[in-house]
Amino acid sequence: MTKSADIELAAVSKAYGQTIAVHPVSLKIPAATYCCLLGPSGCGKTSTLRMIAGHESVTSGDVLLGNANVTDLPPASRGTAMMFQSYALFPHLDLVDNVAFSLKMKGVDKEARRREALEMLALMQLEPYANRRPAQLSGGQQQRVALARALITKPEALLLDEPLSALDPFLKIRMRAELKKLQTSLGISFIHVTHSQEEAMALADLIVVMNAGRIEQAATPRQVFEQPATAFVARFMGDHNVISGRVVESGEDHTVIETTAGIRFQAPASAAPVGQMLDLALRTDRVVIGGEIEPLLGFNGVVSGVEYLGATVKIAVAGAGIDEFTIVTSDAAYFAMPVKPGDAVPLSWSARDVITLGKADA
Incomplete structure (x- = not known):
């Protein structure tokens, strides 16, 4: 035209x-x-x-x-x-x-x-x-x-x-x-x-x-x-959890951050020096409920809410000094092992699913 x-x-x-x-x-x-x-x-x-x-x-x-x-x-x-x-x-x-x-x-x-x-x-x-x-x-x-x-x-x-x-x-x-x-x-x-x-x-x-x-x-x-670029994008798009913490270890192959609650998490290698604040992102559908927690790749939390959305179920969890943490699972997986508010649950994920976020341009 x-x-x-x-x-x-x-x-x-x-x-x-x-x-x-x-x-x-x-x-x-x-x-x-x-x-x-x-x-x-x-x-x-x-x-x-x-x-x-x-x-x-x-x-x-x-x-x-x-x-x-x-x-x-x-x-x-x-x-x-x-x-x-x-x-x-x-x-x-x-x-x-x-x-x-x-x-x-x-x-x-x-x-x-x-x-x-x-x-x-x-x-x-x-x-x-x-x-x-x-x-x-x-x-x-x-x-x-x-x-x-x-x-x-x-x-x-x-x-x-x-x-x-x-x-x-x-x-x-x-x-x-x-x-x-x-x-x-x-x-x-x-x-x-x-x-x-x-x-x-x-x-x-x-x-x-x-x-x-x-x-x-x-x-x-x-x-x-x-690959959300910043914590804002990760949160706004609604499909990633954001974990914020201070860098306590910065190695060649990985970085470790510590949240305000003293819980440590592993991230990919980063240029961020020890002492600097760093944000990590983790997709809501890549978190596993139950099972063994690998060191630095999970935490024990308490279920604070459950939303049934048909094909998927959204579960909110509190703990580890993280403001908001959400898991999205299939309805089949949820009803095979249902949880309810107040339940204590172990959460874990794979190191390859952790993304290091940048900062927005000032």
Whole structure:
């Protein structure tokens, strides 16, 4: 449908008076990439998206689209299109006129813009509803109209601000699949803001995890899942336990840390010197309940909660000076050896499953 271009943020920052919403961030999003900006509320992801779109001025740094520096260009001149969370459809116009609105503003004649609008509605499987008003459509249909209206400008990148947040869980999953299919068929970049880890994992080629106005990690979903870069990423993605302690032994083939409770754990060899604080990560599904505990590779804890989730069971355990410790096991494994809150349990893991975490850039 249209060409795509690399998008690059070069030390881009955003300040509102004395408040820094986005510290200088640098990021390259290759052409035709589905990129998710992921993080909790207030982390700077929407401000970053709006700076790419031109709806928010850049305090410092540059926004590059292909070979063009678009930092100071208005939104309509950037080669990007933005789909807002609220959809912002015109209630008094039918779908054709809603979709064709930007072409009307550009002075495209009525026949040509109606033809293009109908083509976009056909792409969204909404042609039969062309003469309806937005209020006569479901939430999912309204979203597809908003998508059609954004895409009719033939952008090099489509920017989406929490596009699935207003939909019910079943429709979210369906629209997720449609968005990915659409991005693949159009061959342009989608940059999608979300606070849902599941959504980002399902959609993205590139996940950019943000926290407190900084990028903690930018990597593929598999890398973010299996090799979180920082303690924040490990905790936020929800699939790793984080063990924090002070380095008490630093050898050639391993490191040993000690928690505030005086319990010691083994980690891979690290450059961290004795006395420095170090964070380790351990996947929640790699912890074994019961059995022998190898030295430095487990601890005795007390079950503090059990959540049955269908195919899996989530077990929270307290102990060893670790703030939160979670085990995710299969339902079959859990019911073969069930535990309940208050039970004392030995936990163990393999040395190869322990990851040494870095620190976020200051």
